[in-house]
Amino acid sequence: MWQEAATTDVMDERLITELRNIAPTKAAEPLSRHTTFGIGGPADAFVTVRSSQELSRVVMMTREFAAPLFVLGSGSNVLIGDRGIRGVVIDNQAKSWRVTPLHLGEDSPVAMPAAFKDVPPDECMTLWCESGASFAALARQMARDGFAGIEWAAGIPGTLGGAVVYNAGAYEGCIADVLLATSLLTGSNGVKSMTNAEMQFSYRNSIFTHGACETCVVLSVELVLRRGDANTLLAKIIEFDRARLAAQPRGRNSGSTFKNPTGDNAWRLIDAVGLRGHRIGDAKISEKHTNFIENIGAARAADVAALMRDAQRRVKEQFGIDLEPEVELVGEGFE
Numbered sequence: 001m002w003q004e005a006a007t008t009d010v011m012d013e014r015l016i017t018e019l020r021n022i023a024p025t026k027a028a029e030p031l032s033r034h035t036t037f038g039i040g041g042p043a044d045a046f047v048t049v050r051s052s053q054e055l056s057r058v059v060m061m062t063r064e065f066a067a068p069l070f071v072l073g074s075g076s077n078v079l080i081g082d083r084g085i086r087g088v089v090i091d092n093q094a095k096s097w098r099v100t101p102l103h104l105g106e107d108s109p110v111a112m113p114a115a116f117k118d119v120p121p122d123e124c125m126t127l128w129c130e131s132g133a134s135f136a137a138l139a140r141q142m143a144r145d146g147f148a149g150i151e152w153a154a155g156i157p158g159t160l161g162g163a164v165v166y167n168a169g170a171y172e173g174c175i176a177d178v179l180l181a182t183s184l185l186t187g188s189n190g191v192k193s194m195t196n197a198e199m200q201f202s203y204r205n206s207i208f209t210h211g212a213c214e215t216c217v218v219l220s221v222e223l224v225l226r227r228g229d230a231n232t233l234l235a236k237i238i239e240f241d242r243a244r245l246a247a248q249p250r251g252r253n254s255g256s257t258f259k260n261p262t263g264d265n266a267w268r269l270i271d272a273v274g275l276r277g278h279r280i281g282d283a284k285i286s287e288k289h290t291n292f293i294e295n296i297g298a299a300r301a302a303d304v305a306a307l308m309r310d311a312q313r314r315v316k317e318q319f320g321i322d323l324e325p326e327v328e329l330v331g332e333g334f335e
Protein backbone atom coordinates (compact mmCIF):
# COMPACT_ATOMS: atom_id res chain seq x y z
CA MET A 1 0.00 0.00 0.00
CA TRP A 2 0.98 3.57 -0.47
CA GLN A 3 1.63 4.17 3.25
CA GLU A 4 5.21 2.89 2.75
CA ALA A 5 5.98 6.13 0.94
CA ALA A 6 8.30 8.64 2.60
CA THR A 7 5.75 11.41 2.29
CA THR A 8 2.15 11.21 1.30
CA ASP A 9 1.10 14.83 1.47
CA VAL A 10 1.30 15.47 -2.29
CA MET A 11 0.20 11.98 -3.26
CA ASP A 12 -3.35 10.82 -3.57
CA GLU A 13 -4.00 7.11 -2.97
CA ARG A 14 -6.33 7.06 -5.97
CA LEU A 15 -3.52 8.34 -8.20
CA ILE A 16 -1.29 5.47 -7.08
CA THR A 17 -4.02 3.00 -7.92
CA GLU A 18 -4.54 4.58 -11.35
CA LEU A 19 -0.79 4.59 -12.05
CA ARG A 20 -0.51 0.92 -11.09
CA ASN A 21 -3.22 0.19 -13.64
CA ILE A 22 -1.02 1.72 -16.34
CA ALA A 23 2.53 0.62 -15.45
CA PRO A 24 4.61 -0.87 -12.59
CA THR A 25 4.71 1.67 -9.75
CA LYS A 26 6.92 1.60 -6.66
CA ALA A 27 6.66 3.72 -3.55
CA ALA A 28 9.66 5.45 -1.95
CA GLU A 29 12.09 4.10 -4.56
CA PRO A 30 15.65 5.33 -3.81
CA LEU A 31 16.69 7.38 -6.84
CA SER A 32 20.35 6.68 -6.09
CA ARG A 33 19.65 3.39 -7.91
CA HIS A 34 18.73 5.29 -11.06
CA THR A 35 21.39 7.99 -11.42
CA THR A 36 24.94 7.68 -12.72
CA PHE A 37 26.11 9.61 -9.62
CA GLY A 38 24.56 6.92 -7.41
CA ILE A 39 23.04 9.77 -5.41
CA GLY A 40 19.42 10.73 -4.73
CA GLY A 41 16.74 10.23 -2.08
CA PRO A 42 13.36 8.55 -2.66
CA ALA A 43 10.68 9.27 -5.23
CA ASP A 44 7.17 9.23 -3.76
CA ALA A 45 5.98 7.24 -6.78
CA PHE A 46 8.36 5.69 -9.31
CA VAL A 47 6.60 4.49 -12.46
CA THR A 48 8.40 2.45 -15.10
CA VAL A 49 6.95 2.98 -18.57
CA ARG A 50 7.88 0.78 -21.52
CA SER A 51 6.30 2.63 -24.46
CA SER A 52 5.52 6.21 -25.45
CA GLN A 53 1.82 5.36 -25.05
CA GLU A 54 2.40 4.39 -21.41
CA LEU A 55 4.55 7.49 -20.97
CA SER A 56 1.72 9.72 -22.24
CA ARG A 57 -0.90 7.98 -20.12
CA VAL A 58 1.16 8.31 -16.91
CA VAL A 59 1.86 12.00 -17.60
CA MET A 60 -1.82 12.72 -18.29
CA MET A 61 -3.00 10.81 -15.23
CA THR A 62 -0.50 12.62 -12.99
CA ARG A 63 -1.68 15.95 -14.39
CA GLU A 64 -5.29 14.99 -13.77
CA PHE A 65 -4.45 14.68 -10.06
CA ALA A 66 -2.30 17.85 -10.16
CA ALA A 67 0.65 15.95 -8.61
CA PRO A 68 4.26 17.01 -9.25
CA LEU A 69 5.92 15.13 -12.12
CA PHE A 70 9.51 14.50 -13.14
CA VAL A 71 10.61 12.52 -16.20
CA LEU A 72 13.86 10.68 -15.58
CA GLY A 73 15.96 9.36 -18.46
CA SER A 74 19.18 7.56 -17.56
CA GLY A 75 19.83 9.99 -14.70
CA SER A 76 23.18 10.95 -16.21
CA ASN A 77 22.77 14.71 -16.11
CA VAL A 78 21.01 15.19 -12.78
CA LEU A 79 22.00 15.62 -9.16
CA ILE A 80 18.97 14.51 -7.16
CA GLY A 81 18.65 15.89 -3.64
CA ASP A 82 19.17 13.70 -0.56
CA ARG A 83 15.49 13.97 0.37
CA GLY A 84 14.48 12.91 -3.13
CA ILE A 85 11.65 14.06 -5.36
CA ARG A 86 8.06 14.65 -4.29
CA GLY A 87 5.30 13.38 -6.52
CA VAL A 88 5.66 11.08 -9.53
CA VAL A 89 8.97 10.20 -11.14
CA ILE A 90 8.72 8.47 -14.51
CA ASP A 91 11.40 5.92 -15.28
CA ASN A 92 11.43 6.14 -19.07
CA GLN A 93 12.11 2.71 -20.55
CA ALA A 94 10.28 3.40 -23.85
CA LYS A 95 13.02 2.20 -26.19
CA SER A 96 11.50 1.19 -29.55
CA TRP A 97 13.25 2.34 -32.70
CA ARG A 98 13.25 1.74 -36.44
CA VAL A 99 15.20 2.83 -39.50
CA THR A 100 13.33 3.66 -42.70
CA PRO A 101 14.24 5.34 -45.99
CA LEU A 102 13.98 9.11 -45.74
CA HIS A 103 10.86 10.67 -47.24
CA LEU A 104 10.41 14.40 -46.89
CA GLY A 105 7.32 15.47 -48.81
CA GLU A 106 7.55 18.67 -50.88
CA ASP A 107 5.44 20.66 -48.45
CA SER A 108 6.95 19.09 -45.33
CA PRO A 109 7.90 21.70 -42.69
CA VAL A 110 10.87 19.50 -41.79
CA ALA A 111 14.18 20.76 -43.22
CA MET A 112 17.37 18.77 -43.71
CA PRO A 113 20.07 19.72 -41.19
CA ALA A 114 22.91 21.69 -42.86
CA ALA A 115 25.41 18.80 -42.73
CA PHE A 116 23.06 16.68 -44.91
CA LYS A 117 22.13 19.31 -47.50
CA ASP A 118 24.48 17.90 -50.14
CA VAL A 119 23.83 14.23 -49.41
CA PRO A 120 21.68 12.58 -52.12
CA PRO A 121 18.27 11.80 -50.53
CA ASP A 122 18.48 8.12 -51.49
CA GLU A 123 21.59 7.80 -49.28
CA CYS A 124 19.70 9.12 -46.27
CA MET A 125 17.67 7.22 -43.70
CA THR A 126 15.35 8.23 -40.90
CA LEU A 127 16.00 6.82 -37.43
CA TRP A 128 12.79 7.07 -35.39
CA CYS A 129 13.11 6.23 -31.74
CA GLU A 130 11.20 6.57 -28.52
CA SER A 131 12.61 8.98 -25.98
CA GLY A 132 13.79 6.33 -23.51
CA ALA A 133 16.13 4.71 -26.03
CA SER A 134 19.82 4.82 -25.12
CA PHE A 135 21.72 7.23 -27.35
CA ALA A 136 25.01 5.36 -26.88
CA ALA A 137 23.49 1.95 -27.65
CA LEU A 138 21.78 3.29 -30.78
CA ALA A 139 24.96 5.04 -31.95
CA ARG A 140 26.81 1.73 -31.75
CA GLN A 141 23.99 -0.23 -33.39
CA MET A 142 23.72 2.28 -36.26
CA ALA A 143 27.49 2.10 -36.85
CA ARG A 144 27.31 -1.72 -36.94
CA ASP A 145 24.44 -1.48 -39.45
CA GLY A 146 26.40 0.96 -41.66
CA PHE A 147 24.47 4.17 -40.91
CA ALA A 148 26.57 7.26 -40.25
CA GLY A 149 25.85 10.46 -38.37
CA ILE A 150 25.79 9.72 -34.64
CA GLU A 151 29.09 7.93 -33.96
CA TRP A 152 30.09 10.82 -31.66
CA ALA A 153 27.22 9.84 -29.31
CA ALA A 154 28.60 6.37 -28.54
CA GLY A 155 29.96 7.59 -25.20
CA ILE A 156 26.99 9.68 -24.04
CA PRO A 157 25.22 7.61 -21.38
CA GLY A 158 21.74 9.11 -21.61
CA THR A 159 18.41 8.67 -23.36
CA LEU A 160 17.28 10.45 -26.51
CA GLY A 161 14.83 12.46 -24.37
CA GLY A 162 17.63 13.80 -22.18
CA ALA A 163 19.77 14.42 -25.27
CA VAL A 164 17.11 16.63 -26.83
CA VAL A 165 16.62 18.67 -23.64
CA TYR A 166 20.34 19.54 -23.42
CA ASN A 167 21.29 19.29 -27.10
CA ALA A 168 23.79 16.63 -26.07
CA GLY A 169 26.97 16.55 -28.06
CA ALA A 170 30.55 15.39 -28.10
CA TYR A 171 33.62 15.69 -30.28
CA GLU A 172 32.37 16.55 -33.75
CA GLY A 173 28.60 16.59 -33.29
CA CYS A 174 25.49 17.34 -31.32
CA ILE A 175 21.90 16.18 -31.67
CA ALA A 176 20.89 19.43 -33.38
CA ASP A 177 23.10 18.40 -36.35
CA VAL A 178 21.00 15.32 -37.07
CA LEU A 179 17.55 16.03 -35.68
CA LEU A 180 14.65 16.22 -38.11
CA ALA A 181 11.71 16.40 -35.71
CA THR A 182 10.71 15.89 -32.07
CA SER A 183 7.32 14.61 -31.00
CA LEU A 184 6.20 16.24 -27.76
CA LEU A 185 3.34 15.78 -25.37
CA THR A 186 2.44 19.38 -24.57
CA GLY A 187 1.35 20.82 -21.24
CA SER A 188 -2.26 20.65 -22.45
CA ASN A 189 -1.92 16.95 -23.39
CA GLY A 190 -1.74 17.53 -27.14
CA VAL A 191 0.88 15.82 -29.30
CA LYS A 192 2.98 18.27 -31.28
CA SER A 193 5.75 17.68 -33.80
CA MET A 194 8.50 20.27 -33.57
CA THR A 195 11.07 20.88 -36.29
CA ASN A 196 14.75 21.29 -35.57
CA ALA A 197 14.46 25.10 -35.92
CA GLU A 198 11.54 25.21 -33.49
CA MET A 199 13.62 23.44 -30.83
CA GLN A 200 15.93 26.53 -30.63
CA PHE A 201 19.07 24.49 -30.08
CA SER A 202 22.35 26.04 -28.97
CA TYR A 203 25.26 24.80 -26.82
CA ARG A 204 23.60 22.51 -24.20
CA ASN A 205 20.31 24.38 -24.64
CA SER A 206 16.91 23.95 -26.25
CA ILE A 207 13.39 25.30 -25.77
CA PHE A 208 13.32 23.18 -22.60
CA THR A 209 16.24 24.95 -20.95
CA HIS A 210 15.00 28.33 -22.23
CA GLY A 211 11.89 27.68 -20.13
CA ALA A 212 9.58 27.79 -23.16
CA CYS A 213 8.57 24.17 -22.93
CA GLU A 214 9.09 23.13 -19.32
CA THR A 215 5.87 21.16 -19.09
CA CYS A 216 6.42 19.28 -22.37
CA VAL A 217 7.56 15.67 -22.48
CA VAL A 218 9.60 14.23 -25.33
CA LEU A 219 7.81 11.17 -26.71
CA SER A 220 10.00 10.33 -29.70
CA VAL A 221 12.53 11.81 -32.09
CA GLU A 222 13.45 11.45 -35.75
CA LEU A 223 17.09 11.71 -36.76
CA VAL A 224 18.61 11.69 -40.23
CA LEU A 225 21.48 9.32 -40.97
CA ARG A 226 23.41 8.52 -44.13
CA ARG A 227 24.81 5.31 -45.46
CA GLY A 228 28.40 4.63 -44.43
CA ASP A 229 30.93 1.87 -44.09
CA ALA A 230 30.41 -0.11 -40.86
CA ASN A 231 34.12 -0.81 -40.32
CA THR A 232 35.05 2.85 -40.74
CA LEU A 233 32.27 3.93 -38.40
CA LEU A 234 33.21 1.36 -35.74
CA ALA A 235 36.85 2.42 -35.98
CA LYS A 236 35.76 6.01 -35.36
CA ILE A 237 33.85 4.92 -32.26
CA ILE A 238 36.93 3.09 -30.96
CA GLU A 239 38.90 6.34 -31.36
CA PHE A 240 36.24 8.30 -29.46
CA ASP A 241 36.20 5.65 -26.72
CA ARG A 242 39.99 5.89 -26.39
CA ALA A 243 39.88 9.67 -26.17
CA ARG A 244 37.18 9.52 -23.48
CA LEU A 245 39.02 6.90 -21.48
CA ALA A 246 42.19 8.98 -21.58
CA ALA A 247 40.49 12.23 -20.55
CA GLN A 248 37.64 11.30 -18.22
CA PRO A 249 37.32 9.37 -14.95
CA ARG A 250 35.29 6.19 -14.78
CA GLY A 251 33.02 5.36 -11.86
CA ARG A 252 30.09 7.29 -10.51
CA ASN A 253 29.79 10.83 -11.82
CA SER A 254 27.49 12.96 -13.90
CA GLY A 255 29.78 13.98 -16.74
CA SER A 256 30.63 17.66 -17.06
CA THR A 257 29.53 19.58 -13.99
CA PHE A 258 29.59 23.04 -15.57
CA LYS A 259 29.10 24.33 -19.10
CA ASN A 260 32.20 25.73 -20.73
CA PRO A 261 32.08 29.53 -20.58
CA THR A 262 32.51 31.22 -23.98
CA GLY A 263 36.14 30.99 -25.09
CA ASP A 264 37.33 28.98 -22.08
CA ASN A 265 37.08 25.58 -20.45
CA ALA A 266 35.40 24.97 -17.12
CA TRP A 267 38.02 22.33 -16.24
CA ARG A 268 40.87 24.82 -16.79
CA LEU A 269 39.28 27.42 -14.53
CA ILE A 270 38.55 24.90 -11.74
CA ASP A 271 42.10 23.59 -11.99
CA ALA A 272 43.54 27.10 -11.94
CA VAL A 273 41.81 27.92 -8.63
CA GLY A 274 43.46 24.90 -7.04
CA LEU A 275 40.50 22.55 -6.71
CA ARG A 276 41.93 19.48 -8.44
CA GLY A 277 41.31 16.57 -6.06
CA HIS A 278 39.42 18.78 -3.57
CA ARG A 279 36.99 16.72 -1.48
CA ILE A 280 33.89 17.26 0.63
CA GLY A 281 32.65 14.07 2.26
CA ASP A 282 32.82 11.41 -0.44
CA ALA A 283 32.41 13.89 -3.30
CA LYS A 284 35.65 14.74 -5.02
CA ILE A 285 36.72 16.98 -7.89
CA SER A 286 38.31 14.52 -10.24
CA GLU A 287 42.10 14.43 -10.46
CA LYS A 288 41.76 13.31 -14.06
CA HIS A 289 39.25 15.90 -15.30
CA THR A 290 38.51 18.83 -13.02
CA ASN A 291 35.06 19.48 -14.52
CA PHE A 292 33.94 16.06 -13.24
CA ILE A 293 32.84 15.43 -9.65
CA GLU A 294 33.17 11.83 -8.52
CA ASN A 295 31.19 9.96 -5.91
CA ILE A 296 34.02 7.94 -4.37
CA GLY A 297 31.93 6.21 -1.70
CA ALA A 298 28.73 7.39 -0.10
CA ALA A 299 28.66 10.99 -1.31
CA ARG A 300 25.50 12.98 -0.57
CA ALA A 301 23.90 15.49 -2.89
CA ALA A 302 24.75 18.10 -0.26
CA ASP A 303 28.47 17.27 -0.63
CA VAL A 304 28.37 17.60 -4.41
CA ALA A 305 26.39 20.83 -4.20
CA ALA A 306 28.90 22.26 -1.72
CA LEU A 307 31.78 21.38 -4.08
CA MET A 308 29.92 23.06 -6.93
CA ARG A 309 29.42 26.22 -4.86
CA ASP A 310 33.14 26.23 -3.91
CA ALA A 311 34.15 26.00 -7.57
CA GLN A 312 31.72 28.75 -8.58
CA ARG A 313 32.81 31.07 -5.78
CA ARG A 314 36.54 30.65 -6.36
CA VAL A 315 36.29 30.98 -10.15
CA LYS A 316 34.17 34.10 -9.76
CA GLU A 317 36.65 35.63 -7.27
CA GLN A 318 39.74 34.85 -9.33
CA PHE A 319 38.48 35.24 -12.89
CA GLY A 320 35.19 37.12 -12.62
CA ILE A 321 33.49 34.28 -14.54
CA ASP A 322 30.14 32.73 -13.56
CA LEU A 323 30.23 28.96 -14.00
CA GLU A 324 26.81 27.77 -15.12
CA PRO A 325 25.90 24.23 -14.02
CA GLU A 326 25.45 21.68 -16.80
CA VAL A 327 24.21 19.08 -14.32
CA GLU A 328 20.65 19.80 -13.20
CA LEU A 329 19.82 19.92 -9.48
CA VAL A 330 16.44 18.28 -8.93
CA GLY A 331 14.32 17.66 -5.83
CA GLU A 332 14.99 18.38 -2.18
CA GLY A 333 17.98 18.14 0.15
CA PHE A 334 21.12 19.95 -1.02
CA GLU A 335 22.12 21.49 2.30
Ligand SMILES: Cc1cc2nc3c(=O)[nH]c(=O)nc-3n(C[C@H](O)[C@H](O)[C@H](O)COP(=O)(O)OP(=O)(O)OC[C@H]3O[C@@H](n4cnc5c(N)ncnc54)[C@H](O)[C@@H]3O)c2cc1C
Residues within 6 Å of the ligand: 036, 070, 071, 072, 073, 074, 075, 076, 077, 078, 092, 131, 132, 155, 156, 157, 158, 159, 160, 161, 162, 163, 164, 165, 166, 167, 168, 169, 170, 216, 217, 218, 219, 253, 254, 255, 256, 328
Ligand atom coordinates in the same frame (compact mmCIF):
# COMPACT_ATOMS: atom_id res chain seq x y z
C1 LIG B 1 30.29 9.72 -17.90
C2 LIG B 1 29.39 10.75 -18.55
C3 LIG B 1 29.77 11.33 -19.74
C4 LIG B 1 28.95 12.29 -20.35
N1 LIG B 1 29.36 12.83 -21.54
C5 LIG B 1 28.56 13.73 -22.14
C6 LIG B 1 28.94 14.29 -23.40
O1 LIG B 1 29.97 13.98 -23.97
N2 LIG B 1 28.11 15.19 -23.97
C7 LIG B 1 26.93 15.56 -23.38
O2 LIG B 1 26.20 16.39 -23.96
N3 LIG B 1 26.54 15.04 -22.20
C8 LIG B 1 27.31 14.14 -21.58
N4 LIG B 1 26.94 13.61 -20.37
C9 LIG B 1 25.69 14.09 -19.73
C10 LIG B 1 24.44 13.26 -20.07
O3 LIG B 1 24.79 11.94 -20.46
C11 LIG B 1 23.61 13.91 -21.19
O4 LIG B 1 23.21 15.21 -20.83
C12 LIG B 1 22.38 13.06 -21.50
O5 LIG B 1 21.83 13.51 -22.72
C13 LIG B 1 21.32 13.12 -20.40
O6 LIG B 1 20.32 12.17 -20.71
P1 LIG B 1 19.54 11.39 -19.55
O7 LIG B 1 18.59 10.49 -20.21
O8 LIG B 1 20.52 10.76 -18.63
O9 LIG B 1 18.80 12.59 -18.85
P2 LIG B 1 18.47 12.75 -17.26
O10 LIG B 1 19.76 13.07 -16.55
O11 LIG B 1 17.70 11.57 -16.81
O12 LIG B 1 17.57 14.02 -17.31
C14 LIG B 1 18.11 15.27 -17.68
C15 LIG B 1 16.97 16.26 -17.92
O13 LIG B 1 16.26 15.87 -19.09
C16 LIG B 1 14.87 15.74 -18.78
N5 LIG B 1 14.33 14.66 -19.59
C17 LIG B 1 14.81 13.41 -19.76
N6 LIG B 1 14.01 12.72 -20.58
C18 LIG B 1 13.00 13.55 -20.92
C19 LIG B 1 11.83 13.41 -21.72
N7 LIG B 1 11.54 12.26 -22.35
N8 LIG B 1 11.00 14.46 -21.85
C20 LIG B 1 11.26 15.64 -21.21
N9 LIG B 1 12.35 15.83 -20.42
C21 LIG B 1 13.19 14.78 -20.29
C22 LIG B 1 14.84 15.40 -17.30
O14 LIG B 1 13.57 15.71 -16.75
C23 LIG B 1 15.95 16.30 -16.79
O15 LIG B 1 15.45 17.62 -16.68
C24 LIG B 1 27.73 12.66 -19.75
C25 LIG B 1 27.34 12.05 -18.54
C26 LIG B 1 28.17 11.10 -17.95
C27 LIG B 1 27.72 10.45 -16.67
